[in-house]
Amino acid sequence: MKIETLVEDVGVKLLQLAVTKLPQDVKESLQQAYREEENGAGKTQLEAILKNIDLAEKTSTPMCQDTGVIIFYIKAGAQTQNLDKIEKALSKATIRATKEVPLRPNAVNPFTQKNSGDNTGRYVPFIHWEIVSGNTIEITVLPKGGGSENVCSLGMISPGTGVKGLKNFVIDTVMNAGAKPCPPNILGVAVGGGADIAMKLAKEALLRPLNESNPDPELAKLETELYDAANMTGIGPMGLGGKFTVLGVKVDYAHRHPASYPVAVAFQCWAARRASARIHADGTVEYLTHKVM
């Protein structure tokens, strides 16, 4: 099979998997939250979420009406041929999935307000490239909903305040967001780099499985600290009160300019959709986040 046809098919499959079925780590985390939530209203919301994802899975329908803006992350093996064909193939996959799954058309021209109708447009779907060694292609799709996107925040805080300032900014951002991003949320937090790099890293951090803690013990500690703090707010599931405002916090960083201290907070909602697959050189496909029969 030609690489472009294979990538297109895998792209459609990944989109379909992502919007209809949550990865196991997210599902388990929601189940745990349901078991442990003590606030009645919050628990009712978690129960509804679990029922909803179960129904979505059984009927192969999107778990949320907002199927997001489509973003791909690719790790391309340096030995792979025809990498120039991938972008086109994933764009085609997006158009097909929009019809077949179906996905809600979510790509709007910001000047004319015209919706393209097929989830593609200028820089949409966006593709993040990373060249790695080897000869496989790993594709991850992140359909990103608008409600949780609208509360993402970047703070160019004073370097003097350092980590304290970072904590302060993150927790204020969570409190300001309240019920808007459909909590319980996953937070991606990144510091350093520059305005663009901080936000890129924060969003990418959302792709890390919830049950994997940070390999850097200092960052793992910070993640726990921010997790506890966010869940002390009392915002709770859907902002109706309770102890599960977030399911997890994922932190990343880059070195920074001496004069700046960019802090980015990316939000993901309970519908924390993502799906990955690895395409091997012989054309076999391995799905990494979902079981595929």
Added chain:
Amino acid sequence: MATYKLNTPISEEEIRNLQVNDVIYISGTMFTARDQAHRRALELYKEGKKPPLEMEGLAVFHCGPIVRKEQDKWMIVAAGPTTSTRMELFEDEFIKNFKVRVVVGKGGMGPKTTDAMKQYGAVYGAFTGGAAVLAAKAVKNVKSVEWFDLGMPEALWILEVEDFGPLTVAIDAHGNNLFKDVQEKVEENKQKIYQKLGV
């Protein structure tokens, strides 16, 4: 915290019996209305005309559904709630004039709506944001659609529902507003959290 099953038309008495944190399920008739449908209904009322539906005792749903036509029948594909704050502009007049008893949406509403609910007897039922499949499953039938010229999401979809919920009563007819309470608690917790984080 109690659970109630309500059938439309819902009486003012049934509504006044509810408290915040109660859970309700609605069976009967429910209709969707977003900004534009609210505006149009209120304009008609001002002109002394009637909207195409007798709304007294019904539930209004802040939702822009995805609907598909199969043969001659409309089918709801997804029907999650939209953010209700956009309707804060209209809801008090809407409750006053049309006597809807339940407002369904996500994210809660403000003081104007809370006051109108207290005065005229209505509650706000919070439905889980994004839970589109759960909502669609409770819709048994699309009875009709009005004002289709507003576009699919803005039109007035009149739905027959069965056990639509769970809806958490987040504003009751006694002036209580759960979202406001939670916000106040968050504000209270702020200093404690700052202390814990050492900021």
